[in-house]
Amino acid sequence: xxxxxxxxxxxxxxxxxxxxxxxxxxxxxxxxxxxxxxxxxxxxxxxxxxxxxxxxxxxxxxxxxxxxxxxxxxxxxxxxxxxxxxxxxxxxxxxxxxxxxxxxxxxxxxxxxxxxxxxxxxxxxxxxxxxxxxxxxxxxxxxxxxxxxxxxxxxxxxxxxxxxxxxxxxxxxxxxxxxxxxxxxxxxxxxxxxxxxxxxxxxxxxxxxxxxxxxxxxxxxxxxxxxxxxxxxxxxxxxxxxxxxxxxxxxxxxxxxxxxxxxxxxxxxxxxxxxxxxxxxxxxxxxxxxxxxxxxxxxxxxxxxxxxxxxxxxxxxxxxxxxxxxxxxxxxxxxxxxxxxxxxxxxxxxxxxxxxxxxx
Numbered sequence: 611x612x613x614x615x616x617x618x619x620x621x622x623x624x625x626x627x628x629x630x631x632x633x634x635x636x637x638x639x640x641x642x643x644x645x646x647x648x649x650x651x652x653x654x655x656x657x658x659x660x661x662x663x664x665x666x667x668x669x670x671x672x673x674x675x676x677x678x679x680x681x682x683x684x685x686x687x688x689x690x691x692x693x694x695x696x697x698x699x700x701x702x703x704x705x706x707x708x709x710x711x712x713x714x715x716x717x718x719x720x721x722x723x724x725x726x727x728x729x730x731x732x733x734x735x736x737x738x739x740x741x742x743x744x745x746x747x748x749x750x751x752x753x754x755x756x757x758x759x760x761x762x763x764x765x766x767x768x769x770x771x772x773x774x775x776x777x778x779x780x781x782x783x784x785x786x787x788x789x790x791x792x793x794x795x796x797x798x799x800x801x802x803x804x805x806x807x808x809x810x811x812x813x814x815x816x817x818x819x820x821x822x823x824x825x826x827x828x829x830x831x832x833x834x835x836x837x838x839x840x841x842x843x844x845x846x847x848x849x850x851x852x853x854x855x856x857x858x859x860x861x862x863x864x865x866x867x868x869x870x871x872x873x874x875x876x877x878x879x880x881x882x883x884x885x886x887x888x889x890x891x892x893x894x895x896x897x898x899x900x901x902x903x904x905x906x907x908x909x910x911x912x913x914x915x916x917x918x919x920x921x922x923x924x925x926x927x928x929x930x931x932x933x934x935x936x937x938x939x940x941x942x943x944x945x946x947x948x949x950x951x952x953x954x955x956x957x958x959x960x961x962x963x964x965x966x967x968x969x970x
Contacts (some may be wrong), residue, residue, distance in 0.1 A: 636662055636669060639722045640819065645670045648822035652840050653679040653686075660816045663729040670819060675841035680851035683810050683839040687781045690836035691808035695778045699757050702804045706750035708831035709800075713743050720792060720823050727791060727817040738792040742824075745797050753804040778806035783856025785849055785871070787863050791817035794862050796824035802860070803833065810839045812852050818842055850874055 654673025661668050675683070694702070713720075717739045724735040749756075757776045764770025782802045786795040791813065799809050813821035822840060829835050841848055845867070853859055853874040861871045 634722075636665075636667060636726055639726060640669045645672075645819075648819060648826055649673055651835055652822070652842060653683050654842055655679060656843070658815055658842060660727065660818060662726045663816075664726065669726060672815065672818065672842055675843045675848055677847065677851045680810070680841050680848060681855065683841050684781055684783075684855040686836050687808035687810050687839045690834055691778070691781055691806070694808060694834060694837045695806035697806070699754050699804070699806070702806065703750045703753045705828065705832040706746045706753070706800055706804055709828045709833075710743050710746035710750060712827050712831055713739060713746065716827070720820060723820045723823055724792060727820055728789065738790055738797075741793045742797045742800075745800050749800050749804050753801075757805060776805065780857035781808045781810060781855075782858045782860060783852040784809060784811040784860040785845075785852060785863060786811060786813045786821060788814035788817045791820035792824060795821040796828065798860055798862070799838075802858075803828075803837070807858070808837045808839075810841060810852060810856065812841050812843075812845075812848050815842055815844075 649670075649672060652673045652675070654675040655678075656674035656676060658672050658674040659668050660670055660672060717736070721732055721735050721739065724730060724738060725732060728735070759776075760774045762772040762774060764772050779802075782799075784795070784799055784802075786798070790797075795811060795813050799811065802809060811821060811825075818840070825838050825840060828838065841852065849867075849871075853861075853871055859871060861868060
């Protein structure tokens with residue numbers, strides 16, 4: 611495209627080439643009927659809008675959620691989660707397998723939405739289709755074995771036994787970014803849903819139509835609509851409320867916002883989160899105070915020990931073990947998930963300048 615072929619654009623926006631005759635426009639894809647269908651269950655007493663980065667034009671007028679609306683969404687999800695958790699895991703997994711088939715059958719619909727909302731090329735938008743289809747197929751087939759009870763040897767092998775049971779967290783609060791509106795919204799939500807959790811998702815407003823399309827499709831596949839709630843609005847307004855009321859938080863975004871999410875999860879009550887910040891390094895943490903929620907929880911390993919230079923002059927470096935996640939089970943089978951933090955008597959790890967190996 612030459613400058614003479616480009617359409618004059620407002621200052622600060624990209625020039626656009628004239629659309630070929632008969633080409634579909636944003637208005638052909640995002641119709642009033644589609645907007646009404648996708649937003650029918652969104653709880654919001656205000657109004658907002660999203661726009662396409664391709665031209666800057668408005669795509670849709672949308673409901674905007676308030677903190678009170680977020681509370682309502684969690685109440686609905688919490689009520690629906692009870693029945694969903696009692697649904698046999700194979701029936702929950704079958705929903706994901708049907709969702710997998712529907713995504714592939716109707717991929718053209720969401721490819722249009724992803725392109726309009728993110729400005730991606732169609733090939734790059736299709737990468738999200740592939741990722742979500744693979745995740746749905748994987749958890750649809752493997753969830754029954756992942757979630758089945760597992761036997762372990764007890765503390766006294768002949769006299770005790772331990773059974774590891776997977777329990778739903780409850781209601782998961784998810785904060786999803788704009789750059790992968792399908793893969794990092796519904797793609798991250800699938801394992802939570804098949805495990806028997808309910809979900810309250812806050813997608814980025816500018817790419818929320820893609821996430822809402824995915825919600826509509828998985829409901830068509832058999833998921834109860836009340837189990838999957840969506841709230842829309844500004845991150846500083848809606849985000850803290852999602853973090854506050856959730857039993858578990860899934861977050862993808864900037865490091866700065868991730869720190870705010872972590873601060874919002876601190877307190878005497880149940881605290882759990884899955885964070886994936888801008889560095890693309892997932893961090894898992896969970897804490898279950900036995901005085902408030904003495905139910906089994908699952909910990910994933912924390913980061914490996916961090917090294918710090920103690921005395922570079924003598925060729926040795928000291929390394930104190932970082933906090934690591936731990937799982938303990940009593941003869942009764944109850945588990946406790948916590949953080950094993952080094953005490954004052956914890957050993958110091960020293961690396962030898964000669965061999966390079968670490969020893970306590």
